[in-house]
Amino acid sequence: MTEMETLAGPKPVFDTLNAWLRGLDAKTIPPAVITTAKLLILDLIGVLAAAHRLDAGRIARDHAVRHWAAGPDAPAARIAFDGREASLPGAAFAMATQLDNLDAHDGWQPSKGHAGAALLPALLALAEDAPEMSGREALVLMIAGYEIAYRAAEALHATVPDYHTSGAWNALGCVAMAARARGVSDDVFRHALGIAEYHAPRSQMMREIANPTMLHDGTGFGAPVGLYALLIAEDGFTGAPAATVEFDDAAGSWADLGQVWLTCQQYVKPYPICRWAHAPIDAALGLRAKFNIDPQLIASIDIYTFKYSADLSASVPDTSPKAQYSLAWPVACAFSRGMVGVDEVMPEAFGDPDLIKLTGLTSAHVDAALEADYPARRQASVKVTLHDGRSFESGVVEASGGPDPQPTEAEIVQKFRRFAGSVLSADQVVELEDMVMGLDGKDADFKVLVQLVNEMKINH
Secondary structure, three states, X not given: OXXXXXXXXXXXXXXXXXXXXXXXXXXXXXXXXXXXXXXXXXXXXXXXXXXXXXXXXHHHHHHHHHHOOOOOOOOEEEOOOOOOEEEHHHHHHHHHHHHHOOOOOOEEHHHOEOOHHHHHHHHHHHHHHOOOOEHHHHHHXXXXXXHXXXXXXXXXXXXXXXXXXXXXXXXXXXXXXXXXXXXXXXXXXXXXXXXXXXXXXXXXXXXXXXXXXXXXXXXXXXXXXXXXXXXXXXXXXXOOOXXXXXXXXXXXXXXXXXXXXXXXXXXXXXXXXXXXXXXXXXXXXXXXXXXXXXXXXEEEEEEEEOHHHHOOEOOOOOOHHHHHOEOHHHHHHHHHHOOOOHHXXXXXXXXXXXXXXXXXXXXXXXXXXXXXXXXXXXXXXXXXXXXXXXXXXXXXXXXXXXXXXXXXXXXXXXXXXXXXXXXXXXXXXXXXXXXXXXXXXXXXXXXXXXXXXXXXXXXX
16 A cells, blocks of 8 residues: 555545544434344344354353453453343453354355454443443444444455455454444544554455365454544544555545445345355255255255355364355255254264265356356356266355345344244244444443443243
8 A cells, every 4th residue: 555645634535433432313314224233233133143052152251251351440340141230342452352253144245254243242242331222323333333344345455466354454343333333533533543453463364265164254342443443542543544545545445435335335244154155055955945855865966156155165064163164065064954054063963874974975167157247246057966967956045145136124123033043942033133223223322232232041
């Protein structure tokens, strides 16, 4: 990047961003944006709850309590669905790591990544510490986080050669949320953006996809870096300017802030699997339902897709991260079980002989036309051949869940019920749903929701 100007000089992009953030009002934000933010919070809470089953979440929670504890005069927050306390960055680390490790959260296709998995943990931590926070203000904070994080992602992708994890840029969305929630000065906000950008994990996404671990998409460290950057900037630490905001080759990414709402351009994943595998999953599920295919009769499965998708694992997984970054495994699940849910990425599934067999029968091929359409579109086709010689083809299928068409409110609510219901009682699911869906009410108190989430007991 080329620096636009000296630190003391004009800073038009930051000034515009800052004024926009300070002036956001739930009454003037388009109603569709408010509704979308509410549904995204509901979806993320469901995924966060279901992710409690993962070893990564347990390790992160225990680690945060031991090693990221708050000092005697420092702000603190409890960890969702756990109740124990840590520092603001520590609580955000625990929740973001847990949420990031179940790959079922929202995303914006041009970013090739995810903001909500960092934003919700940051919001929960900030709300716990805040004297008050209305439901409408919580929605405004989430919207601000989405709009700023995704523009930072666009700027980063446009100006550097590597494909970095989401933590590299969703940290800046967390800074924006914290700056508004804590009411810091303009200078503190500006320095915090620079600190977060500099220290956020610019980790290589393809390394993790090739060797899946609990690192996942870098969000486990993106969220705490964002909050930590704001807190240390409050203490006088400097770090401005943020290159993805203020350098001249990034300016175009911010030109439509406040005019185009990226919050409403996201997809919501129906499956806890890397988005690159979703079109093949949809194609497989469609074939199974349309032709009533008996999985015991399958001789081979051929997937035609874009390169990133074809490069996903073809092996039987032995860990949940490997299952989530697989192509053959979830397609096998789709044909064998007729679904790809939380149970299908848990260790208990990895010994299923039917899934093992179908995984071994699956091959992936790069389709030049589908590759040319990526990343604007995630598409695939599947051909299944039976032992008797018959074959069935799906035709080209685009991944469900959005952004075009957007998932309906009913679809998002049903997904929340499936995910949250895997670890919570029916009454708990209803209570959470009712409270989140009422966040835009004039008397809604977000801190009451946070208290509820912190005190709910997980069943697994």
